[in-house]
Amino acid sequence: MRQSVISDNLHRIQQRLTGTAARLVAVTKTHPVERLREAYEAGARIFGENRVQEMAAKQPELPTDVEWHLIGHLQTNKVKYIAPFVHTIQSIDSLKLLLEVERQAAKHNRVIKGLLQFHIADEETKTGLTLAEAEEILQSAEFRSLQHVRLAGVMGIATNTPNEDQLRREFRQLRGYFDKLKALYFAEDESFREISMGMSSDYELALREGSTLIRVGSAIFGSR
Incomplete structure (x- = not known):
């Protein structure tokens, strides 16, 4: 795709x-x-990658003011490869992962932001927490002891469907989770403010439901 097309899309x-x-x-x-x-x-400053190896290979090739977001499933044994530079891990789905991010970020004297990933889709293949699981994490003594991870909000991947009513329901569900967690656990924390939802095919709907981060690939770069 020609540069002007990427630029125009952006x-x-x-x-x-x-x-x-x-x-x-x-x-x-x-x-x-x-x-x-x-x-x-063309002005993009936040880049999202699904795979640790790919992100770690690309990061040195780009300017230092890029904000790198890991948006794919993250295994604990891979955290060390991105801990020196990752800005936000959008796919926090367990206390075990949070604790490993804490451990690796501490080694580099950094604070890494994280989003709690919720399962909102009507698809078993998508990963993520239930509200009860998220609350169990937030109520734990281990969570309260974290110093190098800062939870900044929530993330969800909607069902891959053209059904706008279903997408709207799923986005509203995620927004509801955010509102509840904000009120109960982060009322005084201004940095807990992100709702990452919406991709190339459905970001317009997500924006109307309160998204603060849209994750768009093919609408910028074309299909892979």
Whole structure:
């Protein structure tokens, strides 16, 4: 895809975000570094990757002001590879993972942001927490002792469906989880403010339901 097309796509989405609370996460998985540079030159500053190895390989090739977000499932044994630079891990789905992020971030004297990933889709293949599981984490003594991970909100992946009513329900469910956790556990914490929902096919709906981070790949870079 020519640079002007990537640039045009980015600017169109950025324009759509004007006046909303949302920021764009450009999903760069499987795209070569040259395309990421084109997106960077067109103004993209938050890049989302699904795989640790790919993110770790691309990070040194791009400017240091890029905010790297890990948006795919993260195994605890892979945290060490991204701990030196990752800004936000959007896929926190267990206390075990949180504790490992804490351990690895401490080694680098960093604070890494995390989003609690919830299972909102009508698809078993998608991972994520239930509300009860999330509350169990937040009520634990281990969570309260964390110093190098800061939970900044929630993330969810909606069902892959053209059914707008279903998508709206799922986005509202995630927004409801955010509101409840904010009121009960983060009322005084201004940094707990992110609701990451919406992708290339459904971000318009997600924006209307209160998304603050949309994860868009193919609408910027074209299909892989």
